[in-house]
Amino acid sequence: MxxxxxxxxxxxxxxxxxxxNALRSQLGGLDFSISWTTRQPRGSEQNGREYYFTTREEFERMIAAGEFLEHAEVFGNYYGTARRSLDDATAAGRDLLLDIDVQGAQQVRQKIPEAVSIFVMPPNPKVLRTRLRNRSRAEGHVDEAVLKLRQDEASKEIENYRQYRYILINDVLERAVAQLEAIVQVERMKQDGMPLDPRTKRELEIAEGCREVNSRERLRPVLESFGIDPGDGPHQYPLL
Structure with missing residues (x-):
């Protein structure tokens, strides 16, 4: 299957x-697609571990050859997911996790509407700013203009949250990891037609609590902190 x-x-x-990383350490049977990018490695990043680093010319050759499931240009650099990742996982009957931005996610959903989409939000702009600054310090360079650009871009990305089936607010790491694990386990149970027992019933409750259609009140303060209207717009995924 x-x-x-x-x-x-x-x-x-x-x-x-x-x-x-926490999810992959706790669950088996889950392949991770390493994206391709034309940006330079940061800090201790290694080719083939965080990303496949390549030239702009090679990336554009791969685009022309139809080798990408999705690709986008972000902050002047290309990022993309090779079709081979999905082909290999499908052939092995394993789940595949794509770590991609909202542009890439939209492309994949158009091609594979049954894909399970998850959006992760920071709890507020202050926490996001702190995380961005800490990461920049770890990489050895803090550029306030770049930090401002990334924070502004974050608000634009968050506006797309309704396009995702599940929403996680990453305020408490342990809770967010448990929610992400529950989502994966519940989607596996649904596909396999597994019956509910006390353990799986609890995972179902956790996962359902993260469904976008069930998250309106939980998301409201987060959205408002980013200046986003949490109005009652249309949902991508109906309540099942």
Whole structure:
């Protein structure tokens, strides 16, 4: 049986990478697609671990050859997911996790509407600013103009939250990890038709609490802190 395609998106500085690493350490059967990029490695990043680093010319050749499932240009650099990642996971019957931005997620949903999409939010702009600054310090360079640009971009990305099936607010790491794990487990149970027992019933409650359609009041203060109207607009995913 083909596996499940999970999409996870978040503004830069939301702690998404930490969540993904924790999930992968706790759950098996989950492949991770390493994205391609034309940006330079940061800090201790290694080619083939965080990203496949390549030239702009090579990336554009891959675009022309149709080798990407999705790609986008962000802050002057290309990022993309190779189709080979999905083909390999499908052939092995394993789940695949894509760590991609909102542009890439939209492209993938158009091609694979059954993909399970998850959006991670920081709890407020102050926390986001602190995380971005700490990351920049760890990389050895703090550029206030770049930090401001990334924070402004975060608000624009968060406006797309209704396009995602599940929403996580990454304020308490342990809770966010537990929610992410519950989402993956519940989606696996649904696909496999597994019956509910006391443990799986609790995971279902956690996952359902993260559904975008069930998160209106929980999200309201976060959205308002970023200057986003939490009005009652249309939902991408109906309540099942």
């Amino acid at each position: 083909a596996g499940i395609l999970f999409i996870i998106s978040a503004p830069s500085g939301s702690g998404k990478s930490t969540l993904v």
